[in-house]
Each structure stands twice: as C-alpha cells, then as structure tokens.
Amino acid sequence: MKIEACHITMQYKQKQVLKDINFTLEGPKIIGFLGHNGAGKTTFLNLLAGLIPSTTGEFKVNGQPAFNNTAVLQEICFIAETGNFQVEMSVEQALKANQFFYPKWDRALADELVEIFALPLKTKVKNLSKGMTSALGIIVGLASQAAITIFDEPYIGMDVAARSKFYDVLLEQQEINPRLFLFSTHLIDEVSDLFEEVLILQQGEVILHTAIMDWDDTIIAIRGDKAQVEKIAQQHTIIHEHVFMKEKTIVLRLQQPLDETSSIVVERVSVQDVLVYLSNQKKEGVAV
Incomplete structure (x- = not known):
C-alpha cells in the first residue's frame, strides 16, 4: 500500500x-x-x-x-x-x-x-x-x-x-x-x-519524516561548553537550546555525521521531547 x-x-x-x-x-x-x-x-x-x-x-x-x-x-x-x-x-x-x-x-x-x-x-x-x-x-x-x-x-x-x-x-x-x-x-x-x-x-508543513530505526542517528542533544556546542551546532539544524550555568544544551537534527569532541556529551532525545520543544517554538516557519 x-x-x-x-x-x-x-x-x-x-x-x-x-x-x-x-x-x-x-x-x-x-x-x-x-x-x-x-x-x-x-x-x-x-x-x-x-x-x-x-x-x-x-x-x-x-x-x-x-x-x-x-x-x-x-x-x-x-x-x-x-x-x-x-x-x-x-x-x-x-x-x-x-x-x-x-x-x-x-x-x-x-x-x-x-x-x-x-x-x-x-x-x-x-x-x-x-x-x-x-x-x-x-x-x-x-x-x-x-x-x-x-x-x-x-x-x-x-x-x-x-x-x-x-x-x-x-x-x-x-x-x-x-x-x-x-x-x-x-x-x-x-x-x-x-x-x-x-x-x-x-504549522501546516511536514518538518520531520523519519524511520524510528534512524531516530537516534537523526535527532540528538549535545551538551557541554557553550562555545564548543555552538560551533558544532552550526553544521546542523537546531530544534531547541538552553543554557544552565556555564553549560549549554542544543537539540539537533543532524545534517551529516556528528563531528564529536571528547568534551561534548551526546544524549538521546525522545519523540515526546521533540514535540514539546516544537510546540514551544514561537518563531513561524521553523524548518527542522
């Protein structure tokens, strides 16, 4: 079908x-x-x-x-x-x-x-x-x-x-x-x-369509030093970001294999969390 x-x-x-x-x-x-x-x-x-x-x-x-x-x-x-x-x-x-x-x-x-x-x-x-x-x-x-x-x-x-x-x-x-x-x-x-x-x-557009088996290779969170995290994020699409103390976390949709750094923590993001982040976005026309 x-x-x-x-x-x-x-x-x-x-x-x-x-x-x-x-x-x-x-x-x-x-x-x-x-x-x-x-x-x-x-x-x-x-x-x-x-x-x-x-x-x-x-x-x-x-x-x-x-x-x-x-x-x-x-x-x-x-x-x-x-x-x-x-x-x-x-x-x-x-x-x-x-x-x-x-x-x-x-x-x-x-x-x-x-x-x-x-x-x-x-x-x-x-x-x-x-x-x-x-x-x-x-x-x-x-x-x-x-x-x-x-x-x-x-x-x-x-x-x-x-x-x-x-x-x-x-x-x-x-x-x-x-x-x-x-x-x-x-x-x-x-x-x-x-x-x-x-x-x-x-907002009336399909912004993400992926197989669940590929989810963890598509949507991730990176956490660590603010400057390093932001540098890595430039190569990908940002879904959500927040700062706590001196540490920054950014949820990404990867556009290419992640260029990991030992000081950066990579974390899994659930489907539920992505929906929450997207629903909280106030910018119109966000493409993920």
Missing part, C-alpha cells in the same frame, strides 16, 4: 492550513502522525481519508486519487476523535452499517472485541460513555481490515487498562493481517514504541 502526497495545500479563506506538502508512505507499517494542536493534523487526515478536496495538489493511494473515489475509500478507514457514528444508532446497528461499507470486514474480530471492551450492543451511541464510544471506534477501525487505517486520538475517555488492550490487539492484528496504520495521538510516550516511522507536522 502506497500513499503519495503531491503538492498538497489547503486554504480556508485567508488562512493557509497546509503548505505544499509532499511525501510518500508505504506499508504495511505503523506510522505516528504527530504535531501540536493547530498544526493542521485533522485537516490533513480528512484530506487523506478522501472526505474533503484539497485547495491544490492531490493525495494518491496506489496511484489513484483518494477524493471521491469509492474503490479507494473502501480501502481507507478513518476513525476521527469524535463524530464517527450516528448517535441514534445502537452499537449493533453502527457495526452493521460499517460491515456493509468495508468489503473485508472481519465479523469474528468485531464480535471478539465487543466482548473484550464489554460494549452493550443494544445501547444507543448517544448513551455510551466517552470511553465506550472510543472503544466502538477502535473496533470498527480494526474490524474494517481496511488497507489504510487511520486513528486520530482514538481513545478519549479510555483508562490505561483499556488502552493497553487496544495496543495489544493492534500489534496482534498487524501480525495476522498487516496494513498501513496512521496513528495521531498526544500520548506519545505511551505509544511511541509501536511506531516504525514518524511524521511530524508543524
């Missing part, structure tokens, strides 16, 4: 939400699609799911346009943060409605997950708790067996135990029937071990 973003821009009135986005994603794989609030993630995911057209550019799935293409849309399941189901439907009716749309629907898996998450089949969606509504979305996403399955903050209201069940089933299903999962979340430390690739959106 291959997704191509070809010069995607999105503009609402005078505001440009997405700015000339270009990338290729190939699966099967679990990809973290990350960014702070207002980065453009929700608009991006709606475009990818074929729900709205872009202002310019195009999403392609296996070479075919995603928007208004039924054959492609049946291969994409998008579970949004809210509003996935008609509230007057019962849980059972919501599952049946999705079964009709997705040709690869796994009824046995749906039934199993209903038991795992203890969902009341006869209860209307509007009477479910937030956690149960999220569980219903997770069930649909996994049982759809869609080649591209998108989860956007899928577990609002779910406790740690329920989220842990979700992660276990997600990994199990990826072994049984591999597909391309896109996962947007703010609980990054909790789920980053699931990711095989990370794509970070900042």
